[in-house]
Amino acid sequence: MKFTRDHEWVEVTGDTALVGITAYAANALGDVVFVEVPAPGTALKKGDSFAVVESVKAASDVYAPVSGDVIDANTDLSSSPDTVNASPEGAGWIAKIKLTNPAELDALMDRDAYETYLGTL
Amino acid sequence: MPDSTLSLKSTALYDRHVALGARMVPFAGYTMPVQYDGVLAEHKWTRESAGLFDVSHMGQARLIGADAVATLEALTPTDFATLVPGKQKYSLLLNAEGGILDDWMVSRPEGEGFLLVVNAACKDQDFEILARETIGNSQFEVLDARALLALQGPKAKDVIQAVCPAACELYFMECGSFDLLGQTAFISRSGYTGEDGFEISVPNAIVRELWDLLLTHDVVKPIGLGARDSLRLEAGMPLYGHEMDAGYTLVEASLGFAMQKSRLTRGDIRGIDRIRQQLAGDLARVRVAIRVLEGPPAREGAKILSEDGAELGIVTSGVPSPSLGYSIAMGYVPPAASDVGARLKLEVRGKSYAAQIVTLPFVANGYHRKPKA
Numbered sequence: 001m002k003f004t005r006d007h008e009w010v011e012v013t014g015d016t017a018l019v020g021i022t023a024y025a026a027n028a029l030g031d032v033v034f035v036e037v038p039a040p041g042t043a044l045k046k047g048d049s050f051a052v053v054e055s056v057k058a059a060s061d062v063y064a065p066v067s068g069d070v071i072d073a074n075t076d077l078s079s080s081p082d083t084v085n086a087s088p089e090g091a092g093w094i095a096k097i098k099l100t101n102p103a104e105l106d107a108l109m110d111r112d113a114y115e116t117y118l119g120t121l
Numbered sequence: 122m123p124d125s126t127l128s129l130k131s132t133a134l135y136d137r138h139v140a141l142g143a144r145m146v147p148f149a150g151y152t153m154p155v156q157y158d159g160v161l162a163e164h165k166w167t168r169e170s171a172g173l174f175d176v177s178h179m180g181q182a183r184l185i186g187a188d189a190v191a192t193l194e195a196l197t198p199t200d201f202a203t204l205v206p207g208k209q210k211y212s213l214l215l216n217a218e219g220g221i222l223d224d225w226m227v228s229r230p231e232g233e234g235f236l237l238v239v240n241a242a243c244k245d246q247d248f249e250i251l252a253r254e255t256i257g258n259s260q261f262e263v264l265d266a267r268a269l270l271a272l273q274g275p276k277a278k279d280v281i282q283a284v285c286p287a288a289c290e291l292y293f294m295e296c297g298s299f300d301l302l303g304q305t306a307f308i309s310r311s312g313y314t315g316e317d318g319f320e321i322s323v324p325n326a327i328v329r330e331l332w333d334l335l336l337t338h339d340v341v342k343p344i345g346l347g348a349r350d351s352l353r354l355e356a357g358m359p360l361y362g363h364e365m366d367a368g369y370t371l372v373e374a375s376l377g378f379a380m381q382k383s384r385l386t387r388g389d390i391r392g393i394d395r396i397r398q399q400l401a402g403d404l405a406r407v408r409v410a411i412r413v414l415e416g417p418p419a420r421e422g423a424k425i426l427s428e429d430g431a432e433l434g435i436v437t438s439g440v441p442s443p444s445l446g447y448s449i450a451m452g453y454v455p456p457a458a459s460d461v462g463a464r465l466k467l468e469v470r471g472k473s474y475a476a477q478i479v480t481l482p483f484v485a486n487g488y489h490r491k492p493k494a
Contacts, residue, residue, distance in 0.1 A: 030156060030159050030160055030161075030347070031159050031160060031161040031162075033161070033418075033441040034417050034418060034441060034448075036417055036470075052417065052470065054417065054418055054441065055160065056160040056161060056164070056347065056348075056351050056440060056441055056443060057155070057160060057347050057350070057351075057440075058420075059417070059418070059420060
């Protein structure tokens with residue numbers, strides 16, 4: 001699993017990747033009550049806002065950690081958005097992306113580097 | 122404390138909030154607890170049990186003297202001559218054009234003059250105006266050595282029964298001064314959640330002891346500003362800077378209950394011509410309650426559209442309602458579009474979603490009203 005400074009994660013299998021928000025982000029947001037996931041077929045550039053996660057207090061954009069085409073989205077989150085809190089880095093995944101520029105993965109942090117980064121916040 | 126918070130003020134309970142694991146955020150120049158356990162849990166706890174809020178950032182002041190009523194009436198649309206000792210009224214500080222500069226709770230505990238609670242973000246402005254514009258024999262005093270707690274929820278009365286039983290005699294919008302922990306507490310039966318509850322003003326010197334004492338009751342949990350906002354929204358209560366500011370009148374903001382007929386008849390209200398014109402029907406917009414019927418929550422700034430897409434107005438506050446399970450909002454539309462039941466659309470992130478005008482409050486209140494004689 002790789003991580004961004006904006007607290008998204010990417011789990012790569014072959015040329016596809018699952019993406020979601022980290023446990024740190026889910027905790028910072030608080031109780032998630034609404035998730036807007038992207039439509040399959042959406043083409044994403046690294047850094048695009050592709051999903052929105054909302055708590056009682058606020059709406060937060062989720063940014064694409066890498067470029068790719070959305071091939072699946074976690075529509076279960078519309079009926080159970082709290083899965084993002086319960087399992088942010090597992091069942092709370094947001095979208096599945098077919099990578100169009102896998103080299104972008106090299107710029108992301110591994111778990112150790114991300115943990116170190118969290119320590120600076 | 123991070124550098125960015127060095128210039129922030131804190132209340133006397135700052136160490137208590139931190140010890141309770143609160144997430145502290147900047148609010149109106151103060152570092153305040155936005156949540157402890159989580160906004161959803163705190164919201165529901167307040168609706169079902171009793172929530173304890175530190176609202177000491179709000180401004181407290183006192184006006185005394187034979188002309189205190191005249192001073193207050195020159196600045197507001199409220200009839201203060203009829204605010205008898207032991208009662209409380211909601212009021213509005215107006216500018217010369219009738220625009221709203223702040224909203225106030227004014228209480229009159231026997232023998233204490235008029236006590237004002239004003240918004241934290243407005244208090245410097247309000248107190249400057251009050252100090253400058255006192256009339257005749259009236260003296261204005263800022264009570265900056267006092268803290269303010271709110272205990273809200275259906276079980277609040279059980280706790281007050283144990284801590285200050287005499288205050289349980291109060292009905293909604295009544296107030297008094299009481300001996301509490303050896304000091305004078307000003308207590309009113311009111312609040313900002315729609316629930317039965319109490320607001321308790323005490324000297325800073327005893328507020329930690331009182332906070333700890335209230336939290337010894339199992340039915341009481343501390344509640345942050347996050348749930349305070351979702352609770353007041355469900356109760357249909359406006360928030361200064363959102364549902365009102367200097368650009369709105371009390372007619373537009375549907376706050377006519379802050380103005381009494383006696384004042385309207387006398388016509389000695391700031392901006393009276395504009396207020397009369399608006400009451401006669403020359404009104405461009407009015408505050409409404411909106412239920413979101415589909416899609417994401419609509420928050421402050423979302424456009425309100427007619428069913429065929431014409432722009433009607435704007436959302437001023439919105440939240441996914443923890444009590445109701447759907448999203449609610451308040452905002453402004455032209456009176457012709459404000460009928461209860463009317464369908465409209467809300468624009469969120471470039472898409473529009475169905476919504477409907479409903480009645481306020483969204484959640485029925487639980488006030489302990491005085492039985493009608």
